Amino acid sequence: MPTLEDYRDLVGADTVEELHLLGRRLEGKSVLNVNATAVGGGVAEILSRMVPLLRQLGVDARWEVIKGGEDFHAATKRFHNALHGAAATVTPRDYEVYEVTLQENLAALSLEAGIVFIHDPQPAGLVRERKALGNKWIWRCHIDLSRPDPEVWEFFRAYVKQYDACVFSAPSFARSLEVPQMLIAPSIDPLSDKNRELTPEETGAILERLRIPTDKPIVTQVSRFDRLKDPAGVIEAFRMANASASARLLLVGGPADDDPEGAQVLAEVQERTKGDEDILVLCLPPTSHLEINAIQRASTIILQKSLREGFGLTVTEALWKGKPVIAGAVGGLPLQISHKCSGVLTHSIEGTAYWLRHLLNEPAYAAWLGANGREGVRQHFLLTRQLRDYLLLFAFLESGERDFIHLAGEAVHKGTR
Numbered sequence: 001m002p003t004l005e006d007y008r009d010l011v012g013a014d015t016v017e018e019l020h021l022l023g024r025r026l027e028g029k030s031v032l033n034v035n036a037t038a039v040g041g042g043v044a045e046i047l048s049r050m051v052p053l054l055r056q057l058g059v060d061a062r063w064e065v066i067k068g069g070e071d072f073h074a075a076t077k078r079f080h081n082a083l084h085g086a087a088a089t090v091t092p093r094d095y096e097v098y099e100v101t102l103q104e105n106l107a108a109l110s111l112e113a114g115i116v117f118i119h120d121p122q123p124a125g126l127v128r129e130r131k132a133l134g135n136k137w138i139w140r141c142h143i144d145l146s147r148p149d150p151e152v153w154e155f156f157r158a159y160v161k162q163y164d165a166c167v168f169s170a171p172s173f174a175r176s177l178e179v180p181q182m183l184i185a186p187s188i189d190p191l192s193d194k195n196r197e198l199t200p201e202e203t204g205a206i207l208e209r210l211r212i213p214t215d216k217p218i219v220t221q222v223s224r225f226d227r228l229k230d231p232a233g234v235i236e237a238f239r240m241a242n243a244s245a246s247a248r249l250l251l252v253g254g255p256a257d258d259d260p261e262g263a264q265v266l267a268e269v270q271e272r273t274k275g276d277e278d279i280l281v282l283c284l285p286p287t288s289h290l291e292i293n294a295i296q297r298a299s300t301i302i303l304q305k306s307l308r309e310g311f312g313l314t315v316t317e318a319l320w321k322g323k324p325v326i327a328g329a330v331g332g333l334p335l336q337i338s339h340k341c342s343g344v345l346t347h348s349i350e351g352t353a354y355w356l357r358h359l360l361n362e363p364a365y366a367a368w369l370g371a372n373g374r375e376g377v378r379q380h381f382l383l384t385r386q387l388r389d390y391l392l393l394f395a396f397l398e399s400g401e402r403d404f405i406h407l408a409g410e411a412v413h414k415g416t417r
């Protein structure tokens with residue numbers, strides 16, 4: 001694991017100094033993160049990098065994962081889809097399973113910490129213990145809550161309003177709530193195996209080991225096998241574009257412990273692409289960080305044709321590698337891509353096919369988009385920025401102030417009620 005000092009060259013001395021200043025303010029304070037999976041998906045990706053850095057700064061940071069059976073994960077996946085505004089058939093039994101499972105987790109978990117930092121809806125209901133514990137609670141929502149199913153949102157809202165603060169990734173995701181809301185975008189770690197620089201030799205060796213041919217330009221989508229990532233739309237757009245371009249599509253995914261639909265969606269994707277030599281479907285273990293890094297680096301174009309998306313770390317990862325990205329204009333993706341400047345945003349399969357053809361035929365323009373994309377990530381979406389935002393939020397809660405945090409005699413405005 002890198003030390004904070006290792007980030008100095010990339011993000012500047014001021015940023016690192018500021019983190020130390022905030023860290024001193026929070027030294028010894030305990031922060032317990034809770035989410036639903038240790039591997040797979042963006043939340044686990046961020047926590048695995050964030051928690052060690054918080055500890056380096058002196059914050060007593062921990063990370064726990066709630067446990068649940070198949071019926072719990074099936075229910076919470078339906079809640080997830082419904083909160084994202086996608087069609088989902090939530091049943092009354094889903095709510096019962098949720099309540100019972102959280103009660104079991106409450107009995108098993110120690111939630112003794114100055115701040116309990118709950119990630120996403122799955123563990124949101126643990127907050128029922130807040131009054132008894134008398135500590136501070138933050139709900140960090142990683143999904144696009146702009147058009148939630150009203151019934152499912154009402155159920156979660158009853159929990160969310162018990163928190164001391166909520167964090168959303170984008171202004172449009174925030175809801176009308178009685179608690180203070182912060183906007184904090186996710187981030188990637190430029191020094192992780194997923195994102196660190198690789199030599200062409202390292203990249204080549206990994207592609208050879210994975211038996212990925214490099215005789216044609218590679219177009220890639222990296223995503224859990226999830227319908228909201230629209231793998232069927234990706235295949236159709238690629239086939240439309242590939243009638244006149246000669247490229248290869250890689251659909252790269254892997255399982256997440258809290259996503260029970262993955263195996264079924266993977267089987268559908270395999271069926272749809274059977275016998276097509278220009279499409280490769282790869283299912284990798286969730287720890288394949290170097291492999292994903294190499295695949296992203298070897299790609300000519302990265303797709304993220306999501307139908308709903310909280311933020312889309314895969315896009316941040318690709319932009320950081322200077323890749324031209326074509327992404328659906330949904331959820332958090334427009335936060336990262338300014339259309340025709342730092343990537344391309346599309347609204348349809350036809351639009352995605354059009355831009356695929358265009359970028360495959362215009363490598364200089366594609367490279368310009370990629371370079372702009374990388375600069376955008378450097379400025380806004382590296383881990384150190386998110387670490388600073390989280391530290392400010394912790395300091396805000398610890399201070400007991402309503403509107404300001406006082407740091408070394410200076411007032412840093414951090415939100416109002």
Ligand code: UDP
Nearest residue numbers: 041042043045223224252253254312313314
């Ligand atoms: N990821 C991975 N292996 C896979 C698919 C995805 O390691 O097979 C990683 C991907 O590189 C990214 C994260 O999982 O870091 C996905 O985060 P994102 O925000 O794109 O989507 P989510 O899965 O959280 O909806």
